[in-house]
Amino acid sequence: xxxxxxxxxMIWEGGVDGYLDLIDxxxxxxxxxxxxxxxxxxxxxxxxxxxxxxxxxxGIAAAYGVVVGLQTVPDEDEQFFARMDEVxxxxxxxxxxxxxxxxxxDRMQRQSASLRSELPVSxxxxxxxxxxxxxxxxxxxxxxxxxxxxxxxxADVDGVLTHCNAGGLATxxxxxxxxxxxxxxxxxxxxxVYVDETRPLLQGARLTAWELMxxxxxxxxxxxxxxxxxxxxxxxQAVVTGADRIASNGDSANKIGTYSLAVxxxxxxxxxxxxxxxxxxxxxxxxxxxxxxxxxxxxxxxxGFGRQTAPDGVQVYNPAFxxxxxxxxxxxxxxxxxxxxxxxAKIKQVLGFA
Numbered sequence: 001x002x003x004x005x006x007x008x009x010m011i012w013e014g015g016v017d018g019y020l021d022l023i024d025x026x027x028x029x030x031x032x033x034x035x036x037x038x039x040x041x042x043x044x045x046x047x048x049x050x051x052x053x054x055x056x057x058x059g060i061a062a063a064y065g066v067v068v069g070l071q072t073v074p075d076e077d078e079q080f081f082a083r084m085d086e087v088x089x090x091x092x093x094x095x096x097x098x099x100x101x102x103x104x105x106d107r108m109q110r111q112s113a114s115l116r117s118e119l120p121v122s123x124x125x126x127x128x129x130x131x132x133x134x135x136x137x138x139x140x141x142x143x144x145x146x147x148x149x150x151x152x153x154x155a156d157v158d159g160v161l162t163h164c165n166a167g168g169l170a171t172x173x174x175x176x177x178x179x180x181x182x183x184x185x186x187x188x189x190x191x192x193v194y195v196d197e198t199r200p201l202l203q204g205a206r207l208t209a210w211e212l213m214x215x216x217x218x219x220x221x222x223x224x225x226x227x228x229x230x231x232x233x234x235x236x237q238a239v240v241t242g243a244d245r246i247a248s249n250g251d252s253a254n255k256i257g258t259y260s261l262a263v264x265x266x267x268x269x270x271x272x273x274x275x276x277x278x279x280x281x282x283x284x285x286x287x288x289x290x291x292x293x294x295x296x297x298x299x300x301x302x303x304g305f306g307r308q309t310a311p312d313g314v315q316v317y318n319p320a321f322x323x324x325x326x327x328x329x330x331x332x333x334x335x336x337x338x339x340x341x342x343x344x345a346k347i348k349q350v351l352g353f354a
Contacts, residue, residue: 009057009169012064012133016125017071020064024051025169029210037061040069040087047094047101050201054170055244055280056139059100062091063132066108070128075121084112096292097253097321099245099282104135140172142277145335147174147183150240150275153331153338154184154191159236161227163196164255165207166242166275176242176275178211180333185217192218194236198255199224200300200318224257231268239265243276243332250326250342251288252276256319262328271330278334278351288323296320 011021013036020037026049027033035051037043043065046052052061069087073079088105095101111131115124154160160181167178174182181191193212198204205221212219222230230236239261243252252258252274265272285291298316302308310316331340337350347353 009172010052010060010064010136012067012129012136016067016129018067018129020061020068022046022052022061023169025053025207026051028169028206037065037068039072040065040090043068044091044094047091053203054165054175054242055098055100056143056171056176056277057169058095058098059104059279060132060136060139060172062094062101063104063108063135065091066105067125067128067132070125075125077116077121080121080124081112081116084109095294097244097294100277100279103279107131107135136172139277139279140174142279142335143168143171143174143176143179144183146176146275146277146333147179147186149335149338150180150273150333151183151187151189153271153273153333154180154189154238154240157191157237159192159194161194161196161230161236161239161261162208163204163224163239163241163258163261164198165203165211167208167211169207169211170242175211176277176333177240178208180240180273180275181212181217182215185215190218192220192235194220194222194227194230196224196227196257196261197221198257200304202305203255224260227261228264228268231264231270236270238271238273240273240275240333243274243280244321245291246274246276246281246332246347247285247287247291248281248283248347249287249344250329250332250339250347251291251323252326252329252332253288253291253293253321253323256322259322259324259328262324266328272324272328273331273333274324274329275333278336281347281351283347283353288325291321291323293322294320 024033073083167175245253302310326342329342
């Protein structure tokens with residue numbers, strides 16, 4: 001098998017006055033277009049409009065967005081730190097569900113605050129670039145660690161089902177759910193991956209299928225509504241997805257349709273796994289009932305990719321995420337180990353909070 005040339009989802013170009021270069025994922029798989037984010041408004045728009053998507057990638061982009069947003073103010077304490085608050089609040093308004101966004105913004109803000117009395121603003125700028133790049137590199141390492149822990153769960157599996165996109169496009173490199181598949185492949189285990197198209201924006205069809213095929217992994221695309229039939233026919237022996245926010249009890253928010261897969265997996269006796277880094281856990285909330293669910297524009301359903309497919313005036317409900325109860329999750333694969341059973345005590349033990 002010949003592996004494709006490595007494609008970087010995001011690159012920081014230059015130094016303190018540099019910019020964020022990222023793939024416009026709305027144009028894949030038909031066109032590879034990169035966007036130069038030279039101001040915070042472009043970063044915000046890229047996150048909001050899913051040009052960059054996936055919880056870890058959103059967090060990385062937001063961290064770089066802070067650096068870009070601070071380029072417009074002089075090296076004067078009051079203006080700089082006032083602008084920091086403004087930029088962080090602005091970027092936080094882009095998408096409400098992915099906790100990595102808020103985690104990364106908080107980390108950047110804490111870094112600047114900790115240096116306020118120690119360094120001049122010119123040097124704080126440099127430290128903030130270092131911090132954003134550290135978030136980027138740490139995510140790359142976490143992705144590989146998730147794959148290392150998770151690949152063994154699929155040792156006896158031939159077919160696996162995944163939903164939405166939790167690969168390199170959604171992270172710094174290997175991804176979360178897809179890291180499990182890529183690592184299995186690295187170890188000589190050839191999986192056959194069934195990919196839900198993931199309505200209404202088709203992240204599975206446009207992105208995940210593309211990534212898997214770049215790696216030479218056997219890939220079969222299915223409509224979301226076909227998952228039960230695929231399970232009933234015995235084509236898959238496991239389901240692996242990513243997550244955008246995980247509550248302290250293990251309830252997990254992910255792309256709409258994930259909860260349905262968990263229920264179907266339970267009905268067919270198939271393990272349902274979530275792969276996510278520790279930064280996706282929000283231990284400040286007790287359960288999934290407290291996770292805000294983003295509702296997106298009705299035109300994503302009524303005029304998918306520019307073509308009207310519904311009657312004028314029809315009412316539309318378009319939640320972007322749903323929450324899978326912890327009881328339906330066989331295990332959560334993190335960079336620090338496997339959480340099984342999925343409950344608050346085990347989460348704290350594996351993540352080092354026990």
